[in-house]
Amino acid sequence: MNAIVTVVGQDRVGIIAAVCNRLAGHNVNILDISQTILQGAFTMVMAVDVSASAASFGELGQSLNELGAEMGLSIRIQREEIFDAMHHI
Secondary structure (H helix, E strand, O other): OEEEEEEEEEOOOOHHHHHHHHHHHOOOEEEEEEEEEEOOEEEEEEEEEOOOOOOOHHHHHHHHHHHHHHHOOEEEEEEHHHHHHHOOO
16 A cells, blocks of 8 residues: 655754654655755655555554654655545645
């Protein structure tokens, strides 16, 4: 199953590394990644494949929420079909 991970917060060193390490720790494969910094605000969107992860989708979300809290970021994961439906006009 594919999912979308979004990360938003103030730019700082190590954001991409920390998020990628957390995902790798759950055996989540990153399929595509886009990030930008606009006036000090960091934003990243990742397409990921969670099918090989032993963690449930809820556990993945909780793990990313915890990382976000530690780093002062908003990190969310959504199933790809839900993300697409929410952003389809």
